[in-house]
Amino acid sequence: MEEKGVLLESGTNELEIVEFMVATNRFGINVIKVREIINPAPIVTIPHAHRNIEGIMEIRGEILPVINMARVLGYPDSDNPAHDKLIVSEFNKQKVVFHVHGVDKINRISWEQIEKPTNLYQNAENQIIGVVRREDGMILLLDFEKILVDINPATGINHDRLKEIENKDRSSYRIVVAEDSALLRKLISDTLMEAGFQKIDFFENGKDALDYLEDAIKDDGDINKVVDLVITDIEMPVMDGLFLTKQIKQNPLLSKVPVIIFSSLITDDLRHKGQTVGADAQVSKPEIVELIKLMDGLL
Incomplete structure (x- = not known):
């Protein structure tokens, strides 16, 4: 795992996932989120902890x-x-251990191979954000950020900190947001609206956002009349945020649109990936106040 920061070039629309087992089902976690995988070790139980918290351990x-x-x-x-197995992970500026029933292998796949769950089996309580079909079965991708927020809501977006934001009129700015998590789309929408933004278009993946921007160029010819700033997650089915950012910055008609990457994967070790594809700014979830301050600086 020590080489995970250089496993893939930036903007290739590919990722590597660690495939793990729980009961008879197979799941996947982005290798970038994984620090190490260890064998079972002593776990200290915590009285009155959330039912999904098995305890704590020293690593x-x-x-x-x-x-x-x-x-x-x-x-x-x-x-x-x-x-x-115990998967030691780091994302959203947090470190946590996931207790699973086994770890199989690392798969390198394209985001295009990841299918979005249908409404038939996806709802607000479902942790599945993507499905990868393989010859030997399916791999389910989980919303690990939602899993943490369900256990401790304080790890999500903190609306109380909005009082730190300068009070000014932001209603005229047109914002495009690419975010696959329904939970995060709702939290981002509520927070941006509370900060005064009123014209916000949400898309569930980078391809839908890019199609919207490219269609706007064809229809209007002037992207400045359609969008003032793009916010994108990194991990999204079909097209990830790094590839989206790269496509925007390589298109002469879109390149001047500011792009902020808002992702749980923004760390000192991985920040270079966003810089490589031309992102104007990067901020880690759930630092929504810092996101709005960056938006103010770019608008």
């Missing part, structure tokens, strides 16, 4: 919470706990 001098993924997903505990 390399740090005390980290352990999330039992079987409980999260509504499955029974492992039949063979000695063969379980």
Whole structure:
């Protein structure tokens, strides 16, 4: 995992996922979120903790919470706990351990291979954000940010900090947001509206956002009449935010539109990926106040 920061070039619309097992189903987590994978170790239970928190454990001098993924997903505990694995992860400026029933392999795939869940089995409570069909079965991609917010809502967007934002008229600015998580779309929408933004178009992936921008050029010819700023997540089915940013910045008719990457993957080690594709700014979820300050600086 030490080379995860250079596994893929920026803007290729590819990712690598660690495939893991819970019960009989296979799931995936972006390798960029994974610090290491270890064998079972002593876990200290915490009285009155959330039911999905198995306890805490010490790893390399740090005390980290352990999330039992079987409980999260509504499955029974492992039949063979000695063969379980612990996935040590870092995203959203947080470190957490996911207790799973096994780890299989790393798969390199394109975001185009990831299918969005249909409305038939996707709802506000569902953690599945994508499905990868393979010859030997399906891999389900999970909304790990939502899993953390469900356990501790304080890890989500903090509306109370909006009082730090300068009070001014933002109603005329046209904002395009690419974000695949329904939870995050709702939180971002509520927060931007509260800050005074009124013209916000949301898209579930980078391709839909790019199609909207390119169609606007064809219809109007002047992108400045359609959008003032783009906000994009990185991890999205069909087209990720790095590839979206690269396509915007390489298009002469779109290149002057400011792009802010708003992602749980923004760290000191990975910031260079956004810089490589030409992002004007980058900020880690859930720092919504910093996002709005960056928007003010670019608008």
